[in-house]
Amino acid sequence: MEKDFIKIYNLIQELSWHFGAHGINGECCGDLSLVEYMALKKIEDSENITVQEIGNALNFTKSGASKIIDRLENKGYVTREISPENGRVCFVNTTAKGAEIASEIVKKYSAYVYEMLKEQDKAMVGNIEAVLKILVDSANGLENNLNGKFTQGGGKMTVFEMNS
Amino acid sequence: MEKDFIKIYNLIQELSWHFGAHGINGECCGDLSLVEYMALKKIEDSENITVQEIGNALNFTKSGASKIIDRLENKGYVTREISPENGRVCFVNTTAKGAEIASEIVKKYSAYVYEMLKEQDKAMVGNIEAVLKILVDSANGLENNLNGKFTQGGGKMTVFEMNS
DNA sequence: GAGCTATAGTTTCCAGTGTCAACTATTACA
DNA sequence: TGTAATAGTTGACACTGGAAACTATAGCTC
Incomplete structure (x- = not known):
């Protein structure tokens, strides 16, 4: 994981x-x-x-x-x-x-993106859009953390922990 | 489209x-x-x-x-x-x-990415990875174009055409 | 092997960029 | 009225990456 x-x-x-x-x-x-x-x-x-x-x-x-x-x-x-x-x-x-x-x-x-993805079928194009939306939304959701405890955390390397 | x-x-x-x-x-x-x-x-x-x-x-x-x-x-x-x-x-x-x-x-x-995506189920995580792979691979595939006719095309705005 | 050319890398000069701190100007409030 | 807070601008500065000139090595031709 x-x-x-x-x-x-x-x-x-x-x-x-x-x-x-x-x-x-x-x-x-x-x-x-x-x-x-x-x-x-x-x-x-x-x-x-x-x-x-x-x-x-x-x-x-x-x-x-x-x-x-x-x-x-x-x-x-x-x-x-x-x-x-x-x-x-x-x-x-x-x-x-x-x-x-x-x-x-x-x-x-x-047009460049179209060129990248022109071989993908319609369903996959929709899927790609959905995935990117998830990524962008979740990144925006963490924005406060990123600017707060995350990036400006005094040089600490790991703030978030993965408990997988 | x-x-x-x-x-x-x-x-x-x-x-x-x-x-x-x-x-x-x-x-x-x-x-x-x-x-x-x-x-x-x-x-x-x-x-x-x-x-x-x-x-x-x-x-x-x-x-x-x-x-x-x-x-x-x-x-x-x-x-x-x-x-x-x-x-x-x-x-x-x-x-x-x-x-x-x-x-x-x-x-x-x-860990930051984990924090972004921790609410997604396993299937979606796999899907996200697959989509990103498609994007990265296709972008790398166009790299020659991007550095060739695309970006250095003398300021032309549209080189690729979308015929959708 | 002398001399020319090509190639890899470095260095110098320079222009563009964003930050910090100081500044101006306006607003809010006691 | 006077003080603090807020929004924005400006000047000095440090950092960065590019262009061109430069060094050094390799390859090739005669």
């Missing part, structure tokens, strides 16, 4: 590398880095998201998030707008150009 | 972010960055791997690979050794310390 989880972890890590910043060959798409692209996606998904929230969602400090938004703004993909309710807060939203480039990147990589 | 692949892509991207350099909170484990860890894994998996081969495997230039190995060597996790057959070639191998830290990291994240 334990070995299964090691295998699963190694597979996830390899897949993640493939779709990560270096697996995609350093550049994500056009003039966007992977980090910028992920921020753009996040901004597109949530209306009037704040700088802080983007930082929290992507695991950046607020100053890091601010600079990522700087770059996206300079490229014309997002806008900053001071909240009418609270003058300290800054709403970030995508421009039409930003939404378009994001959708192009999604299209490009979806 | 097309929508399925978009969903699958988005799920993969989210999972990859979670297990990528920023999802794991900037630090991978102890004194290793994700890049260093992946290189260490690769070195451990293949005896007498060369600097160039590490670079190719992880999508780095040879100068980049050389520096990553520098860091691993300075930390005492790998050794360089000139090939007896060819004085230009440099064999890289893990030290006992390097192998140990790599295995500790694997253990740590496998």
Whole structure:
């Protein structure tokens, strides 16, 4: 049983590398880095998201998030707008150009995924989607742990125990 | 059908972010960055791997690979050794310390994966593993395309076509 | 074997990136 | 009104990986 989880972890890590910043060959798409692209996606998904929230969602400090938004703004993909309710807060939203480039990147990589999986039958495609959903949901469920006792646990190696 | 692949892509991207350099909170484990860890894994998996081969495997230039190995060597996790057959070639191998830290990291994240999936029954765990294997294998199968016509295709957005 | 070319690796210079700490500006509250 | 808290920005800094130049070895041709 334990070995299964090691295998699963190694597979996830390899897949993640493939779709990560270096697996995609350093550049994500056009003039966007992977980090910028992920921020753009996040901004597109949530209306009037704040700088802080983007930082929290992507695991950046607020100053890091601010600079990522700087770059996206300079490229014309997002806008900053001071909240009418609270003058300290800054709403970030995508421009039409930003939404378009994001959708192009999604299209490009979806076509890549199609190429990966085109030999699978319809049932398996559904199964793959279901499995990924389980993985993503459960990873999001542990996010608090990951940022709390897990990663910042003072360098401790093993926090979770497998009692298999 | 097309929508399925978009969903699958988005799920993969989210999972990859979670297990990528920023999802794991900037630090991978102890004194290793994700890049260093992946290189260490690769070195451990293949005896007498060369600097160039590490670079190719992880999508780095040879100068980049050389520096990553520098860091691993300075930390005492790998050794360089000139090939007896060819004085230009440099064999890289893990030290006992390097192998140990790599295995500790694997253990740590496998426990994390266990925590993610502990509510799944045995059949589903097997299914998850099978699905990930399909994804990793098919991604590796397209690797040449990804580095060839796909990513370096001169900025073209869509190279693969979905004819669904 | 001298000389040219190819190959493996290293090093130098450089640009990009994210963090920390200090700062501005606004809000909340006593 | 004054103090603390909050959101965001900025500047200095360290780290990282790439491009190009460089060293050193190997292979090949004459």
